[in-house]
Amino acid sequence: MKKKIVIALLLMVTAVLSAQQSFFDNYVYQNWNSFGGLTGTTTTDIYQTSDGYINIGTYEGLVRFDGVEFKTINKQHNKNYTFSSVRVVLEDSKGNIWVGSNDEGLQRISQNGNKTYTMDNGLPNNSVRAIVEDKIGNIWIGTAAGVVYLTPSGHMITPQFEAGTVSKGIIATTLYCDTAGRVWLVTANDRGLFMYSGGLFRNRPELEKYGNYFVSAIAQDLKGDFWVGLGEDGILKIRGDSVEIQKTGTILDSVSTCSIYVLKDGSLLFGTDKGLVAYNNGAYTHYAKSGIGEVKINKIISDREGNVWIATEHSGIGKFKHGKFKMTKLLTEKQTPIASNAIAEDHEGIVWIGTNEGVYCYQGDKEISSPLSTYTKGIRIRHIAVTQDDQILVSCYSKRGQVLFNKKTGKIKSWTVDKGLAGNKVRVAMENAPGEYYVGTTTGLSIIHSDGTIKNLKQLDGLENEYIMCIHKDNNDVVWIGTDGGGIYLMRNEVIIANISSEDGLSGNVIFKITQDKEKVYWICTGGGVSRCYSFDSAHVKPNSFETINMDNGIGTNSVFQLIPDDQDNIWYTSNYGIAVVKSNDLIESAQTGRPVTTVQFYSRDDGLDSDGTTSTALSIRDRHGRLWFTMVDGFAIYDPSKYRENPVLPxxxxxxxxxxxxxxxxxxxxxxxxxxxxxxxxxxxxxxxxxxxxxxxxxxxxxxxxxxxxxxxxxxxxxxxxxxxxxxxxxxxxxxxxxxxxxxxxxxxxxxxxxxQIPAFWIILVILIFALLILVFYLKQRQIKRENARLEKMVNERTKELAHEKDKSDSLLRSILPDKIADELRDDIHVIADNFSDASILFSDIVEFTKTSSGHTADEIVNALNDLFSRFDERAKQMGVEKIKTIGDAYMAACGIPSPCENHAKIMIDFAKGMYQDLEEYNKTANIKFVIRIGVNCGPVNAGVIGKTKFIYDVWGDTVNVASRMETACSPSKIRVTEEIKQHLQNTDIKFSDPIECNIKGKGLMTTYDIEY
Known part of the structure; x- marks a missing residue:
């Protein structure tokens, strides 16, 4: 009984947990200095302007930073600027940027023109040390020899100091405007805290009790209280008339504070001569992690996304951002990194971590002691698993072999070669049934039965590759054994029944992990990619095929060690390139189609992974709270989805x-x-x-x-x-x-x-000149012919040829007016021609608001424009086998299926209609008069022919024609409206229709029509 109590106590937390986490636990720090592209290591100020850039004051000028690249601005780079070094930076409410230099005054950078202020035009000194804008738009300027302010109208005024206080020779260090609009001044002198009130800078009477105090910083928190840095004498809090020195228990009590900043959540940040301190939820926290050290912090700000930036004396600039991962480093007594190889969570929520130095045990993210940790200290652990009765299986890569730890009794059992195990270097273990364990070693597979007997399987037993990497039991009670180079062996009832390798379509023969998802689909991580296989009868057959995911699919690697699904429908994976995540449906679709994934995201140190990388072929987990625990070469990392928030600020x-x-x-x-x-x-x-x-x-x-x-x-x-x-x-x-x-x-x-x-006018003039030249040549030729009577016979012959040519032109003209078949009949014997056609398609188009469009142009311009557009339609009709019937003003009529019947007349006519819109689009690109048309199409029986003996045309009539015209009238601009008959003709084609449109058609009543989608 006493033994059980002792064991239970050992499993409890061995130290009192702090009530709160450190403020900096959720932040990741990144630093830039001269080695990272920043000009110089000393930064005097830092400020984010409304355009998003981080502006950094340095001794080399103003540096603008976009997160990737630094750009330095000074008078040596650009003559528009008058400064070489920068002490302070401010953007005012009008968008002007004010840059105070070390010895060159103050420059206002504005879209309306830059302006520089020096001692020549009113500054007390050319060394500008502080700057602030008050509530009414005054710009207050603190220099090395006094303070002035610029009014919105541009007047420079020197404020007065209360009688009895120092007003001359002061060195301004800070100017601050509180929420009430009052301006505070901090100077480098004793008793150097002033508030501007009633037209005077006045000392604070409540500070008189501190004698010749020295003030180094001031800020107002969200409650309205003021925090004042008293140099090396600590931090002072002013609430109304109450003044109290704060006992922080940190360096704030004895180190001078240079900058104080209030975050949006009310937390306070103190930049000191020797580092950074945060005040949050009543607790002070000194940032003691690597990256800052005891560096002097000149300025602290927060950007629009909530990142915290610091300007330092000798370490450039730094950024604190909310990390996505919490990294826990594991170190030996000699402070060398310890790699974690496997993580498992037991039934009580305790997390067990197998490392190169033994087993670590964590509860509530805090390490607790365990007899198992003592037993495995200094031993390399390759795998940890939890049994159904909450015992811990530990696979050791040493003489300990396979270990089983009973949490309830504290008993530890070990199987080694001496006790019948296939080998002492154990890679993995799995509980197959209560008391029965499958143990994979580098020299074979051991099956430990509940009665204590052990059965080993090696090459002679069908296990040709004895190096076991992973073991998985599927939903068919078949055990999958992944090996190092031999693919997968399937085992049932302790007998090898099949081998799956790259010859069967597997991505690779080095098997890292095997899992099944909720749909029983197999996911196999290999050295050549991830193989995906749908559920099959693994007890009797081998899989028919595999889907492969590798570097070609955009995942960045071929060797994926492990896949871990989370509760947000994502799949996380580990590889030599670190940790990455992809949407599960994106990864599955990529596997099925071969297209690259589009949602993959890789994580790095900037996300909180302050590590040298993930441990290869290791085991990470998702715990009961949905958190992901990752094995790293120097500890482990935790990702908690509930704490991660997407950045809502638009870039x-x-x-x-x-x-x-x-x-x-x-x-x-x-x-x-x-x-x-x-x-x-x-x-x-x-x-x-x-x-x-x-x-x-x-x-x-x-x-x-x-x-x-x-x-x-x-x-x-x-x-x-x-x-x-x-x-x-x-x-x-x-x-x-x-x-x-x-x-x-x-x-x-x-x-x-x-x-x-390349100018159109050039070509117009050129054509005119050529045409004029041709006319001139023709004229000279004709005059020569008239003068040369001797060549009369030749002229007659030429006239004869011209007559023949004219006949050809008349024939051509007739064919341009009528279909070829009809033209031939009329040429030979003029008579009334009319035919009945059982099925043909009729198209009407009309220019929308033609009267309005043409009202501002001459007749010649309108005719030329219509000729240009309709000529394009004519050319397309000729190419597509469509018969132009006629044009009536701005209307265009065409038919298909006459005079020669055509089975596909409806499809041809719709394609022609779409082509008309293409021609219209090309025409409108260059036309001075731009048109919008609408098109109506119908099909059915029609009559067509030529009537009369003079000015004859080939025409079409019948009810089908009337309905086609009504379709055009009912059509919306830039659309193609068709009847139900057209839709029936095209139901087996790729033409797409809109939803049915009910129209009240003149002479027909309510009709169902459709718009063609194109």
């Missing part, structure tokens, strides 16, 4: 630069004019989202060059060559790591100027 997108034939061009009002002969245009753009800037993707399009946006990609530069003359608008969108797209595409207009021969 910003900017076009940063444009190069035309390798020369950078400054855009003028978002427009760039390109000279004739421009060969190449390079456009560089960026997306602003600091949550995961390396995952931002872009889609772009250049109008009149590309029809659609590009597929999302990580590229930030796109090039275009040989643009056609005209206007081209470049559009680009940014998509952040969570798939959110920028709210509006960034635009840039390019105007490509043409050569003279």
């Amino acid at each position: 910003l997108v900017h076009i940063e630069s444009v190069k035309v034939d390798n020369v950078e061009i400054e855009p003028t009002e978002n427009e760039i004019k390109l000279k004739p002969g421009t060969k190449r245009v390079d456009i560089k753009y960026t997306g602003i989202s600091f949550d995961a800037p390396e995952r931002i993707q872009f889609t772009h399009r250049l109008t009149n060059f590309e029809d659609d946006y590009s597929e999302p990609n990580l590229g930030r530069v796109v090039s275009y060559t040989n643009l056609s003359p005209g206007k081209h608008t470049f559009l680009v969108n940014a998509i952040n790591g969570d798939g959110l797209k920028s709210v509006q595409a960034e635009q840039m207009l390019f105007v490509q100027k043409p050569y003279y021969y």
Whole structure:
């Protein structure tokens, strides 16, 4: 009894857990300095402007950062700026950016023009140390020799100090505007805290009791309380008239505070001379992880996505972002990393982790002690499993062999070679039945029976490859044995019944893991990819085929160690490239069709994986709470979906630069004019989202060059060559790591100027000149003929030829008016021609609002426009076997199936109608008079023929014609309206119809009609 109590106590938490997690546990820190692209290591200020960029003050100038690239601005790079170094940065409420320099005054950067302020125009000193905007738009400027402020109208005013206080020679260090609009001033002098009130800067009387106090920072929290850094004397909290020194138990009590920042959730961050401290939920936390150390922090801010940024004295800038993973490092006594190889969760929710140094035990994310940990200390563990009765199976890669730990009794049992095991290097173990275990070693498979006997299977027993990597029992009670190079062996009733290898379609013969999903589909992780196999009768047959997922499917690797489904319909996988996740339906569709996955996301250190990578061929899990535990080469990582929130802030997108034939061009009002002969245009753009800037993707399009946006990609530069003359608008969108797209595409207009021969007017003039030249030549020729009577006979012959030519023209004209068959009959014997056709298709088109469109143009312009458009229709009708009947004003009538019957007349006519819209689109691209048409089509019996002896035409009449005309009248602009008869003719074709449209047709009543979808 006492033994059981001792064991139970050992399994309990061995230390009192803290009431709260550290504030910094959910943050990941990233640092940039001169080795990361930043100019210099000392940063004086940091500020995010409304365009999204992080602006950094350095001794080399103003540095703008988009998360990927740093760009330095100073007067050496651009003559529009007057500063070399930057001390402070501010963006005011009007969008102006104010840059205070070390010794060159203050410059306002504005779209309306830049302006510089120095001692020559009112500043007390050219070294600007602090700047702030108050509630009414005044810009307060603190220098190394006093304070002034600029009014919205541009007047510079020097504020006065209360009598008895220091007003001259002060060195301003901080200016702060509180929620009431009051301006606070901190100076480098003793008793250097002032509040501007009643037209004067006044000392705070409640601080008098602290004597010659020194103030280093100030901020107001969300409750309205003020927090004041008293140099090395700690932190002071002012609430109303109450003043109290805070006892923090951290470096704040003895180290000078340089910056105080209040987060949106009310937490406070204190930047000191020796690091960072947070105050959250009543507790102070000193950030003691690697990355900052005892560096001086000059400024703290939070960006629009909630990331925290710091500017430091000698370590560049840093960013704290909410990590997606919580990483726990495991270290030996010598502080060397310990790799974890397997993780399992027992029935009580205790997590057991097998490592290269034994078994670790965790409850509530905190390590607890266990006899099993003591027993396996220093031993390499390859696998851990939990039995049905909550015992722990531990596979050791040493003389311990296979271990079974009974939590209730504390008893530990071990099977080794000495006790009949196939080998002491155990890779995996599985409970097959109560008291019966399948143990895979590097030298064969052992079956431990409930009576204690052991049966070993090796090459002579059909297990040709004895190196066991994994074991899985399927829904048919067949045991799948994955090997290192020999594929999979299927076993039933302790007998090998089949072998599956790459010859059977398996992706590879090195088998890492085998699982089945809810639909009993097999997922097999191999060294050559993932094989997917639908459920089959594994007890009697081998699988017929496999679906393969590998690098070609966009998962980034061929060797997937393990697949882990989560509760959000995702599949996580581990490989030598780390941890990745993909939507399960996306992965399944990729396996079925072979197309690349589109939702895969890879994770890195920026997401909280502060590790050198995942452990190969290891076992990770999803626990009962839906959290994912991953084995890492230096510990383990936990991903908790309930704590992860997608970034709801839409990314910003900017076009940063444009190069035309390798020369950078400054855009003028978002427009760039390109000279004739421009060969190449390079456009560089960026997306602003600091949550995961390396995952931002872009889609772009250049109008009149590309029809659609590009597929999302990580590229930030796109090039275009040989643009056609005209206007081209470049559009680009940014998509952040969570798939959110920028709210509006960034635009840039390019105007490509043409050569003279690319201008339509040039060709018009050229045609006119050629035509005039031809007339002149003809005239001279005719005059020569008249003068040369000797050549009269030749002229007569030429006249004769001209008569023959005219006859051919008359025949051609007749055929252009009438169908060939009818023209031949009329030419030979003019008589009344009329035929009945049992089935033909009739089309009517009409120009929408023709009268309104034509009212502003001359008759010649209208006729020329109609001729241009209808000529295109005529040419298409001729190509497609459609008979043009006639044009009536702006209406166009055609038929198919007459005078020669055609079985596919309805299909041909619909294709012709679609072609008419293509011709219209091409016509409208260049036409001065643009048209919109509508088309109606019907089919059925008609009469057709030629009536009369003069001015005859080939015409069609009958009820079918009338209904076709009514279809055109009922049709909407840019649509094709057809009858039920047309739909019946086309029901077995690829033509798509709209839903039925009920129309009240004149002379017919209510009819069911349809629009053709195209």
